[in-house]
Amino acid sequence: MNRVSQKLMSTWVRLGPRFLPFADAATPELPLSRLLRLSLFQVSVGMALVLLIGTLNRVMIVELDVPASLVGIMISLPLVFAPFRAVIGFRSDTHRSALGWRRVPFIWRGTMIQFGGLAIMPFALLVLSGGGDAAKYPVELGWAGAGLAFLLVGAGLHTVQTVGLALATDLAPAEARPKVVGLMYVMLLFGMIASALIFGLLLADFSPMKLVQVIQGSAVATMVLNCLALWKQEGRNPNRGKSSRPAPTFRDSWDNFVQGGHAVRRLVAVGLGTLGFSMEDVLLEPYGGQILHLTVGSTTKLTATLAIGGLIGFGLASRVLSRGFDPFRMASYGALIGVPAFLLVIAAGPADSAVLFGLGTALIGFGGGLFGHGTLTATMNLAPPGQSGLALGAWGAVQATAAGVGVALGGIIRDVVANQHAGQAFGPAAGYDLVYLLEVLLLFAALAAMLPLMRGARLAQN
Amino acid sequence: MSGDADKVYSTGLTFAEAEELHKHLIEGTRSFGAIALLAHVLAFAFSPWLH
Numbered sequence: 342m343n344r345v346s347q348k349l350m351s352t353w354v355r356l357g358p359r360f361l362p363f364a365d366a367a368t369p370e371l372p373l374s375r376l377l378r379l380s381l382f383q384v385s386v387g388m389a390l391v392l393l394i395g396t397l398n399r400v401m402i403v404e405l406d407v408p409a410s411l412v413g414i415m416i417s418l419p420l421v422f423a424p425f426r427a428v429i430g431f432r433s434d435t436h437r438s439a440l441g442w443r444r445v446p447f448i449w450r451g452t453m454i455q456f457g458g459l460a461i462m463p464f465a466l467l468v469l470s471g472g473g474d475a476a477k478y479p480v481e482l483g484w485a486g487a488g489l490a491f492l493l494v495g496a497g498l499h500t501v502q503t504v505g506l507a508l509a510t511d512l513a514p515a516e517a518r519p520k521v522v523g524l525m526y527v528m529l530l531f532g533m534i535a536s537a538l539i540f541g542l543l544l545a546d547f548s549p550m551k552l553v554q555v556i557q558g559s560a561v562a563t564m565v566l567n568c569l570a571l572w573k574q575e576g577r578n579p580n581r582g583k584s585s586r587p588a589p590t591f592r593d594s595w596d597n598f599v600q601g602g603h604a605v606r607r608l609v610a611v612g613l614g615t616l617g618f619s620m621e622d623v624l625l626e627p628y629g630g631q632i633l634h635l636t637v638g639s640t641t642k643l644t645a646t647l648a649i650g651g652l653i654g655f656g657l658a659s660r661v662l663s664r665g666f667d668p669f670r671m672a673s674y675g676a677l678i679g680v681p682a683f684l685l686v687i688a689a690g691p692a693d694s695a696v697l698f699g700l701g702t703a704l705i706g707f708g709g710g711l712f713g714h715g716t717l718t719a720t721m722n723l724a725p726p727g728q729s730g731l732a733l734g735a736w737g738a739v740q741a742t743a744a745g746v747g748v749a750l751g752g753i754i755r756d757v758v759a760n761q762h763a764g765q766a767f768g769p770a771a772g773y774d775l776v777y778l779l780e781v782l783l784l785f786a787a788l789a790a791m792l793p794l795m796r797g798a799r800l801a802q803n
Numbered sequence: 804m805s806g807d808a809d810k811v812y813s814t815g816l817t818f819a820e821a822e823e824l825h826k827h828l829i830e831g832t833r834s835f836g837a838i839a840l841l842a843h844v845l846a847f848a849f850s851p852w853l854h
Contacts, residue, residue, distance in 0.1 A: 346825065353814070353821040439819045446827065453831060457838040464845035473850040486845050549849075 371512050376521065379512070380528040381570040382448065382505040385563045387532025389455060389498045392559060393419060393491065394748075396540040397466070404547045405470035415487055417749065419495020423741035426503045428591060430734020433504045434727060435588045441578035443730070444508040445571055448501055452567040455497025459560035462490035463553040472549065501567060503737050507730040508575060510721045516663065522718045523659030526710070530648055530655075598731050602723045603794055608735060610669075610790040611716045612743045614676055617783030618709040619747035620776050621683070624755055625702060628773045632690045633698055643702050650703040654710020662718055669794045672715030676784040676791070678708035683777045683784075690770045712787075716740075719794075751776050 398416055401407040433447045465486030468475040475483060506525065513521040536559070543555045589597075598604055625643050629635040658671055685701030688694075717736065724732035758772035767774075811817055816824070846852070 346829070349828070350818075350821050350825045353816065353824050439817075439823045449827065449831070453834050457834060457841075460838050461842045461845055464842055464849055467849040468845050475849050478848050482845075482848055486841075489841075 371514075371517060371521075375574070376509075376513075376524060378572070379505070379509060379570050379574055380524050381566045382501055383525050383528040384532035384535075385452075385455070385566040385570075386498050386502045386505075387529045388536040388559055388562065388566075389459070389494055391533045391537045392459075392540065392556070393494060395537055396544065397462075400544065400547070400552065401466060401470070404552075405466060405472070407466075407470055411469075411484075415491050417745065418488060418491040419498070420742065420745040421492070422495045422499045423745060424738045426499050426738040426741065427595075427731060427734040429500050430503050430507055430730035430732070430737075431591050431594050431728075432730075433507060434594070434730035437588065438581075441581045442575055443581070444504050444511070445575050447504040448508070448567060448571045451497045451500030451504065452564060453497070454493050455501060455567075456560045456564050458490045458493025458495075458497060459556055459563060461486065462494070463549075463556040465490045466552070467549050497563075499737070499741065503734045504730065505570070506717075506721075506733045506737070508571075510724060510729040510733060512574065513721075515722060518721045519659050519662035519668075519714070519718050522662075522714055522721065523655045526655045526714060526717075527652065530651060534648060594728060594731055598725060598728055598735070601725055604723075604732075604735070606790055606794060607716070607719065607723070608739045610672070610787050610794065611720075611736060612739045613783050613790060614672065614712050614716065614787035615740050615743035616747045616750075617676070617780045617787055618679060618705065618712060619744045620751035620754075620780050620783075621686070621705065622748045622751060624751050624773055624776055625686075628686070628690075628770075629695075629698060632770045632773065633693065633695055635695060635698075639695070643699070646699055646702045647706040650706025650708075651710040652706075654707040655714050658711050658714035658718075662714070667795060668715040668719040668722065669791050670715075672712045672719070673788055673791050673795060675708045675711030675713075675715060676788050678704055678711065679784045680781050682708055683781050687774050687777050690774070713740075754779070 393416055398412060401412045401415070402409055429447065433443050436443045436446065438446065465483065467473060468478070469483035469487040471480070471483070509521050509525060510518070540555060540559075544551060625647070626640040629640040629643055630637070654675065662668055662671055682701050682704030685697050685704065689698035689701060720732055720736040721729070754776050755772035758775055759769070809817060812821070814821075
């Protein structure tokens, strides 16, 4: 070790504990202020999601003239990391550290990776668009740069969210978890809505310089939010680092996890339900415009309607579940509300009724809120001791993959049906209606998967 | 200094623990450097130093 390192290290050991990011002595309860601070990581995840799926999607196609197919590939790159959430969670469960930390090193690395992706992203996109001097260089430079930027942001946000939720599970006692889950969802939604508005405002008059400022600003915001979130949250347990037992392999841990409490069935239910609630995501606005002839202003309000429905769902689920209600019953009610919600949206077309459409959209948000809250609360409550990272990772892997695949599938199915003669025979709404009907079927399948889970919960209570 | 492995300093850290903390700092600095380098290469390709 060189002299500079020696010097710095002796500084760390002498610094007051006030300046070190450890939790003070474990507190019996988690105060709301600390919980709110922890939930800031969800704001940074929401911001990154909006940037990838919303803002940059549009900027690349409209302002930068990048071919839509290339944009589609770039935007789906972060999804590659979603299945690895289970591995990330497992790695954090079994992390060996002299400090006795399990979660902080991973959140920190995830933050760094997300920051790195966002820091290089604006230049990568500008090179990808072939603007400026970029045309002088081979196109591969732009592809590689943009691909790397999207991969890094994806890897970072999946790591931060998985390990952040595992940390929240570690910190929150069982009776507080429904409230913690509600808060995490609300903060994710808040991060998405607030950053969508801010990005929209800042990029209103677009210039390459503005793009660099906005995306790099979001990189710095990621760093600040995540550091605030993890500061003094995780307590130290140095004995954990000293254990001489060999760390279990992923296979061992997974087998152990799968044996307890219908783990696979729970994951299947999460996958089916999430797929059922996400395929309409990019279709509601064009459906409103094309079939119901709503203006751009009123279709934008749809996003708000969906979000408000979701917020009411999270709020209600938090209240009811913290009184000891069965989370799977709650998730099933969510799926049950989803069924008439999609039927209302389908009926809005022939009835030419914006009111039915709005009501259906709000109910989709509401049902999705109940379903998401119920399944995440159940995941936290049923996580085996010492395996909360793996449990939350598996939930996140299924949830994020299903959501990403669902959104893509919805768009593809609609396009395929709309472009075929057989599809056109049923009118312009056929593509949309087929997707909505598929979602109804998926929700029924999710309900069927959850039925034994509810009975099991009831038997356990008796 | 490193001979006294179990000595707990005023922060409540032993030397091994401080070393781990330091490792994160070094790792962070390295990744930051790599990111900065990459960003500069791409920025140069778009417009040499944004001129």
